[in-house]
Amino acid sequence: MIRVLIAEDQAIVRNGLKMIIEQDEDIQVVAEAENGKAVLALLEKTIVDIVLMDIRMPIMDGMEATKRIRQQFPQIKILILTTFNDEEYALQAFQEGANGFLLKTTESFTLVNSIKSCLSGGISIHDQVAAKLMPKLLKKETNHEKALKDNEIVPLTKREIEIVKSIGQGKTNKEISRELLLSVGTIKNHITQILSKLELRDRTQLAIYAVRNDYI
Known part of the structure; x- marks a missing residue:
C-alpha cells in the first residue's frame, strides 16, 4: 500500500x-x-x-x-x-x-x-x-559538459551506457532492472557510480546528460 x-x-x-x-x-x-x-x-x-x-x-x-x-x-x-x-x-x-x-x-x-x-x-x-524548463536545464548543463569534453570524455562501461540511455528515456529503476535482468539494488549501485564518474548531482541531471550527449 x-x-x-x-x-x-x-x-x-x-x-x-x-x-x-x-x-x-x-x-x-x-x-x-x-x-x-x-x-x-x-x-x-x-x-x-x-x-x-x-x-x-x-x-x-x-x-x-x-x-x-x-x-x-x-x-x-x-x-x-x-x-x-x-x-x-x-x-x-x-x-x-x-x-x-x-x-x-x-x-x-x-x-x-x-x-x-x-x-x-x-x-x-x-x-x-x-517545455519551459528543459531549455533552462540544458543551458545550465552546457558549462559542465564543456568541462567534461575539455578533460576528455569520461569512460563509461557498456552496462553503464545502457543505464544512462534508459534513464534518458525516463525509465524507472524497476523497469531498467527488468530489461537488463539485474536487481534494483544493482541498478541503484550503478547509478551512484555513474553520477560520481560524471560529477552529476542527481537523476535529473543524468537524464539531461543523456539527451545532450545523444545517448537516446
Missing part, C-alpha cells in the same frame, strides 16, 4: 485529491496538512511514502517544506502539485529535492501514475512545465 500525505491549504482541494487518488486500491491517504510546518510534525509520527506538496501555503510554503523533508526524511518522495505553470518554481523544486512537478490541471490517471513513478525512482514533470 502506498501511503500518501496531502499538503494543501484548501480543504476542498485536499478532499478532492483524496477522492481521486484513493480510487486506486494501492494508494491510501494517511495524513493531511494545511502548511509545511504541519507536514513536518506529521512526518515525525506518521509513516509516509510520498507527499503531495502544494507550493503556496501559509506559515511554511512547499519549497521550504520540501527542503526540510529532504534533509530530515530523505527516504520520502515529494511530488509538487501546484497551479503555477512557472519553470522557475519547477527548477527550484527540483533543486530542493522534489521528485516531480505537476499542475493541478493534471488528469486523474496521470496523477496516480506519477505517484507510482516517483516511488519507483522516476521523475514526473507536467508537459507544459517541461
